[in-house]
Amino acid sequence: MASPKLRRSLSEIPSQILSTISSLTSLLQSLNPKHPNHPLNPNLTILNQFSHHLNPQFVIRVLKTQQNPYHALFFFNWASNPNPNPNNYSHNHFTYIAITDILISRNLFSLATELLESNNKLSDFMMGKLIKAHGDLGHIRWALHLFDRVRVRYSGRCLFSYNAILGVLVRCDRVDLAEKLFNEMIGDMIVKPDVSTCTVMIKGLCKMGEIEKARKVFDEMSERPNLRTFNTMISGLCKKGLMNAALEIVETMKGSDDCLPDTVTYTTLIDGFCKIRDLEKAKRCFDEMVSRNIDPNELTYNALIDGLCVSGDVDDAKSMMIKMRLNCLKDTIVTHTSLLKGYCIAGRSDEAFKHFKDMVGCGMKPDSKSYEVIVNEYCKLSRPNDAINTLKEMTKFGIRACSFNKILNVFVELKQPDRAVVLINQMRQMGCRPNFLSYNAVICGLVKAKGRMKVVEKLLMDMVMNGFDPDATMYGCLVEGYRDIGNEEMAMRVSREMIDKGFVVNRESS
Template sequence: MATPARALTNPSHPSTNLSLLTCITSLLQTLDPQNPNPSNLSSAPLNQFSPHLNPSLVIQVIKSQPNPYHALFFFKWSSNPDPNPNNYSHTHNCYLAITELLLSHSLVSTASSLLQESNRLYDFMLGRFITTHGRRGDIRAAIDWFYKAKSIENGRCLFSYNAILGVLVRANRMNLARAIYDQIVKEAQVNPNVWTCTIMIRGFCKRGEIENAKKVFDEMTCEPNLITYNTIIHGFCLKGDFDSARRVFGQMRESEHCLSDTVTYTTLIDGYCKKGELKEAMECMKEMGKQGCEPNLFTYNALIHGFCLSGHVSEAKRMLTRMRLNGVKDNIATHTAILKGLCIVGKADEAVKHLQDIV
């Protein structure tokens, strides 16, 4: 059997939690929580671990259990251990860990009952149920949980609003997402935050409805974050509206709370390359370097693809060399672009040789 807890005499030692985790997990494997009876389900052996309980250990044990019923059994015991010399009690993150584990195993009713019994079925947790159903493609259940959240929280449920909007945007249900967003604004029970607006902007950009995305962006009552800016810039680039993209980029640069990153510059570079404006793309690349943003695989691939589509294969190959010298590894997309470029300029023999080289 695993080393007893009393042998772990130094609770401050870095290896103590790991040793306790191994001991507790080994003990839990001997239990059968799905078929409870006095002979196979006694919590008495766990009592030796009571003095060592802390939120970090509890979360580690929960996340380490392949069987969710073992995790649940341990969670319920540690919520009221006997004895409890250090007055241990679960934190928010402990409840979040067990909820996430149960939901990942589709034990929705079990998770719901646990949170109801402990009076923890509030907005943030309800949002997790909505998101879980959305990821499984069960939009109806996600909507049902959203209205349950509205009922429980009397409409003051921003996490749940954001969760259902995220589910609907991913499912391309923008009409319903817009109706719920309008409901938030009309009822004024909660104020849309940066994530509410960013989700809606992403949804509108995804459908090519850039004017609607711009309207949400312009009417934001909170400060946009990096993801908000990158999303709307990407939307403008997809539409070929580079004046608006640069305007928002300039607004971003003026913000004290938000710095442009590699994604921002790559989005602009990709847009310019697709439009054939390679000079502007390279200017953007230079500006990127001045700001201390390192180009990544997507940045280089966007430029290589742009050069190849315009028939500048030599420039594309120079960019490939530069990419490798900067420690960025090329991929299939890089070489597909070069092969396409060689074919465009009529260098089929060179394309065949290049293909043989990559193989």
Template sequence: MASKTLTNQFLSRYSSSSSLVTAITKTLQTVKPNFPFIRKNGPLNIPNLSQFSPYLNPNLVVQVINNQSNPYHALVFFDWASRPNPNPTKYSHNFHCYVAMVDLLLSHRLFSGATQFLESHKMLCDFMIAKMIRAFGVESNLRGAIDWFYRAKMVEKDGNCIKSFNNLLGVLVKANRVKMAAAIFDQVIAEGVIKVDVITYTTMIRGYCKIGRIEDAHKVFDEMPCRPNNVAFGTMLSGFCKKGMMVEARQIVDKMLMSQDCLPNVVSYTTLIDGYCKKGEMEAAMSCLDEMVKLDIAPNLITYNAIVNGFCLLGKVDEAKKMMTKMRLDGVKDDVVTHTSLLKGFCVAGRIDEAVKHLKDMSSLGVKPDVVAYGALVNEYCKLGKANDGIALLREMVARGTCPSVSSFNAVLQVLVNRGELNEAVLFLKWMPEIGLVPNFLSYYTVISSLSKTGSSVQLVGELVDCMLRDGHQLDHKTYSCLITMYCKTGELEKAAQILSDAMRDGNVINLDTFAVFVEGYFLKGNSSEAEQVALELIKRSPANVTDDYQTVLNELKCKYLDAPSL
């Protein structure tokens, strides 16, 4: 009777699983962390946990584990719950409890702890090792992922390690190591031990498509011993469309139409339509739209946006507008992507004034222009050489709380330097950090290269180079060449020599024109022996493939300034 009363008290105290989880978590937080924690001599005795024994079940255990921010506390609880004292419900962990524990350890990047946990509990199996492989892949530790796969082959000697194999292929493809994935794939196929499935082939198809080897992808697709599913069809379809191989893409959809269980859906048709639109084949795209409607497949926003964009790429804005009307009548609301396509269409058609008006009208239509929408007009202004209009638009963006893209700034910078408005370009470049934008390499190079040609802003160029380095950008051979040429023109040969030495130290090869300017600077000083010595030293330190060209330049300069025969 007393026991029943006690149980009722507990039930009233912990009326829900969430309150139980909270109470257990508070109890665990009193335990002092002590890594690593893998018990070998029975569970840890924590008296305060015994009150929760009557409520133990796998679902509760998983919830408690997932609720722990400190993996040690989860391990303590897991260890205690493995053999609770008392154990009125005869509780024991199921597979889901082990999975939850491994997931928690891996989420905290405790790879050795997860390994030790699996080994100590004799839970090494294909499913768990697949998790280890995926975790190592997230950390870009491909060697570790591969090692775990070969361990899976040893653990599952009957070849039942398809999850590990598929995860390894996925890791390698994501890391763009498709050749390595293909080598392991070919090895496994040749061995014939692991029973590969549609996921295996789909992963390889995706990998080949990713690196543009569409023929190899198609070969894998055709040689699949298992029936393709929608994902496999979709991956191959997307690969053909990205390559612009629309005849082959259409054949994939036709195969799906002939299949019994992989009929094309809205994603399939949208992919095909988008492929046609990007190639400017709008008649084929519209035919696909009619086809999917006849099959009772409703076009979605992405479908319509693909068609609107297709018309706009051709400058056919009026047709795009008609499609926008149709999508609204079909109950599909347009978005910022739809309107941005329209803006680009106006620009393609040379109707910049209408583009500007449409940008202003977007807000009244309930669509807030984003960085891409503004950027389309900024770029168009820059193509027309209207940098001031582009700057005004960028200032409008900032005023409305939209941060411009670096590429938009670079487009304006290029127009300014092309017009010789270098002071304005410098001010514009310095404005970027003020609004929270970090100039990229091109931003700096556009201004520095132009300033260095004048030779009148040496100090300013130095300041910009310092800013460039502080922002984490490295000077390349083009930047070094600009600086060397500038210092040579101002007669600062020692400074030019130092820059040249830095360039070669960093592995940059200076072009012939810069080499000629640098060596000629010494000849102009009237010190021909020093000029030749400097040139020969540079030739000695240069890669073998350019030494002959450098020597030719030196000989030409000697002829010019010493009136001596070529060597």
């Protein structure tokens, strides 16, 4: 099946050309593209009937309709030297981009490299594509290898490859290495960073919380920042809560002709103000956005709705959702999860539970976050049975269950550690492995309940087999448990083990 984008592009092509492309594709599909000279293949001269159609646009269209990348490559190679060639056709930069994109999209990197190299087309631009493709697959070492290769080949004059490798390193959280390459780039002065270079570095530095370094890159840019650069810097400042600095940058954007604030800019500001609980300024940004004829999108509304809900103003949040619908935007599970949180924060638990049931009744599928809100609220109300039933419902719908530790703690608080033991043993069946906190809550709860040391020993063995060792608190509980049942020998043994592992024994445990 052709993709929607491809179907749209094909619908814009004249029917006669479409018919020719269809005939050519059918013929290509009858060939064995990996063995073109195979005796069972039709005579390749049959392709000559299409020679007079060859031009870059036609070739690109044919390439994009091929489901098999080897058919695309076969056609590309044939079209590079057709005989006859009434149009004097030869591939151009864009046809090489088209075949390279096809081969890269199917992870045929060697074929793409070989094709480009044999035709002397392995340019900085094309190498940038290969570097990015390897990075997208997590092949970081190979991406770096390609970058080193192109840097040597072009004596450092490889801006596209620099931008590609910096993007790869930022996406895989190797910002330290990206920064080193960026500094080398500036120090060598062989190739000057462009807007894309600076934008990716700003993004990486903001991602690592290095906001001052990011601001330095932004302020020292030799070219004027574009809209993406502005929004990246604003996002970094907002995530750090530096809203005044973010507003200053927005003011400079307002005074420009080519980089006016857009929906992303205002949505970022609104989310930033909501995160620091400054709802008045968030609303002011929203109103200013509308007054400047900039349309809010789902992310804008959801950011403001979430901010209102976190502040407990769930009624205003509901009004905002209605406004969202009136503007022909659809509320999503993200919107409703925020409302669920809002009800819970406002102490309106029953309304949260009702809203959750209404959501499901309307055909909306809750996700793990919305379920987690409900489970946590049941735990807060000391209703572990309802919380467990909610977890079972999650499992039934194929959603990974959550918040087990909170339920375990509720059982311990209610002095029902035996029920906690049952739940911890059921966790794996419900798609979640117990962690150290799970074991710690139940083991210490059992010790305090007295007379459960056999069960404690079984759980402790299970915990160690799953890779978790007791900490000082748990050792203290175990010593206390053994002393309560008069087993001084085991109490001393646990104390010695505790000392051997470097934990300090307090007076109560000694």
